[in-house]
Amino acid sequence: METPEPPVPPGAGRGDTGSGGPQRCPFRRQGASSGIPQEGGESSLHQLLEAFVSAGRVDHVAMVMGLHPQYLSSFWKTQYLLLRMDGPLPYHKRHYIAIMAAARHRCSYLVGLHMREFLQVGGSPAWLQGLHCAPQKLRNLNEINKLLAHRPWLVTKEHIEALLRPGQDSWSLAELVQALVLLTHYHSLASFVFGCGIGPEGEQDLGSSCWPPSPHSNRSPASGDSMGGSGGTDAMQEVEVLMERMKLLQENQLEEEGVTQEEMATRFELEKTESLLVPSSDILDPSLQSNIRCFLEDPEFGYKDFTRRGEQAPPTFRAQDYTWEDHGYSLINRLYPDVGQLLDEKFQVVYNLTYNTIAMHCGVDTSVLRRAIWNYVHCVFGIRYDDYDYGEVNQLLERNLKVYIKTVACYPERTTKQIYAQFWRHFKHSEKVHINLLLLEARMQAALLYALRAVTRYMT
Numbered sequence: 001m002e003t004p005e006p007p008v009p010p011g012a013g014r015g016d017t018g019s020g021g022p023q024r025c026p027f028r029r030q031g032a033s034s035g036i037p038q039e040g041g042e043s044s045l046h047q048l049l050e051a052f053v054s055a056g057r058v059d060h061v062a063m064v065m066g067l068h069p070q071y072l073s074s075f076w077k078t079q080y081l082l083l084r085m086d087g088p089l090p091y092h093k094r095h096y097i098a099i100m101a102a103a104r105h106r107c108s109y110l111v112g113l114h115m116r117e118f119l120q121v122g123g124s125p126a127w128l129q130g131l132h133c134a135p136q137k138l139r140n141l142n143e144i145n146k147l148l149a150h151r152p153w154l155v156t157k158e159h160i161e162a163l164l165r166p167g168q169d170s171w172s173l174a175e176l177v178q179a180l181v182l183l184t185h186y187h188s189l190a191s192f193v194f195g196c197g198i199g200p201e202g203e204q205d206l207g208s209s210c211w212p213p214s215p216h217s218n219r220s221p222a223s224g225d226s227m228g229g230s231g232g233t234d235a236m237q238e239v240e241v242l243m244e245r246m247k248l249l250q251e252n253q254l255e256e257e258g259v260t261q262e263e264m265a266t267r268f269e270l271e272k273t274e275s276l277l278v279p280s281s282d283i284l285d286p287s288l289q290s291n292i293r294c295f296l297e298d299p300e301f302g303y304k305d306f307t308r309r310g311e312q313a314p315p316t317f318r319a320q321d322y323t324w325e326d327h328g329y330s331l332i333n334r335l336y337p338d339v340g341q342l343l344d345e346k347f348q349v350v351y352n353l354t355y356n357t358i359a360m361h362c363g364v365d366t367s368v369l370r371r372a373i374w375n376y377v378h379c380v381f382g383i384r385y386d387d388y389d390y391g392e393v394n395q396l397l398e399r400n401l402k403v404y405i406k407t408v409a410c411y412p413e414r415t416t417k418q419i420y421a422q423f424w425r426h427f428k429h430s431e432k433v434h435i436n437l438l439l440l441e442a443r444m445q446a447a448l449l450y451a452l453r454a455v456t457r458y459m460t
Helices: 041-055 060-065 069-084 091-104 108-120 125-129 142-150 157-164 173-195 231-254 261-277 324-335 339-352 367-380 391-396 399-410 417-422 429-459
Strands: none
Touching: 060 069, 060 173, 060 429, 069 091, 069 173, 069 339, 091 108, 091 142, 091 173, 108 125, 108 173, 142 157, 142 173, 142 429, 157 173, 157 429, 173 324, 173 339, 173 399, 173 429, 231 367, 231 391, 324 339, 324 429, 339 367, 339 429, 367 391, 367 399, 367 429, 399 417, 399 429
């Protein structure tokens, strides 16, 4: 089956080194230029034109990601390889796996998109009647799909072994690795869709198809609060407090103030425990659409806190024991050539992406803030970095932001316009989209590490 050449938007392959500062990057670094991307503007327009020429339309995901064109370029190349380039799985099965993954989070936007794509590449309409009509080989993915979407720490080598067991419906290792990447990709993309409030392409006006900017984000600091009260003042104060805390943390790092390993471990456990304060609900939405429900088995299964009161928690995943850099990257590249390189680039781009701005401030080193967000996402999935002080998370991420991060990362289908509006009220819309890109990639890497660790244990 022939596929067109993938679009290569302007700037593809260029990396932004970010603003530097002392930090540990949780994946490979392979060198990057010092160019600083510019928000929106001409580069973003070129990206969207490339998409339109290539696909005949620009979907809302691309339009929102287009606020950060350097990331959009990396995301596009990865998704194009996963769906349209040579690989172990036939094209229609790739789209069906995307449907299965998106359905776990009730993401009708992505389910509908890939139902159409599935039919366009020759998939059988009968399969779209529900998971029960799909081949048994695809149905066998249900368990690992469910775990990776909601509780990836439960994935074991036995799950991998069951899928690879010889028989009529067995998976090859290469096929399974592609399926695992697709599942984690679409679970995380569902987080982005819900986190940004992205709606269907029924209208050309993007403003009606994602969350609007926060009430104070487009106002100058001197404009006051036209809604009355102190809302604008409080929002400005949040920015100044965050700026001061970032500055103090960076000064402390430069002074190399030591914290013992015991204290680091204690602070990680405290952060995990405090994440319980973020409310969750195990109630299944009774209005779940039939075109979603038919692709779900065990629909009540969802995220549960890694650390739950009165329960024995699973062992913490120590990031140093199984890293993306030393283990995950090489395993994927061996079994699914090229995708490891593109995933690595995508992780790097978003982790290092910076415009050196915070709300109305310019020339700001945001490295400690980006790292705190990334590590907090990994924390709620039970992953700990021994060399990171989790006290920084509490200092930099206020409660409303933590509620938003945990909701979008763990049960994105419960994201509301209200919790989007409540955090970072004086920040630009593009800055909130940047948060969602960090959540997307941090979540994907966390689930992928659990999956690949299970594959490695199976192979050894």
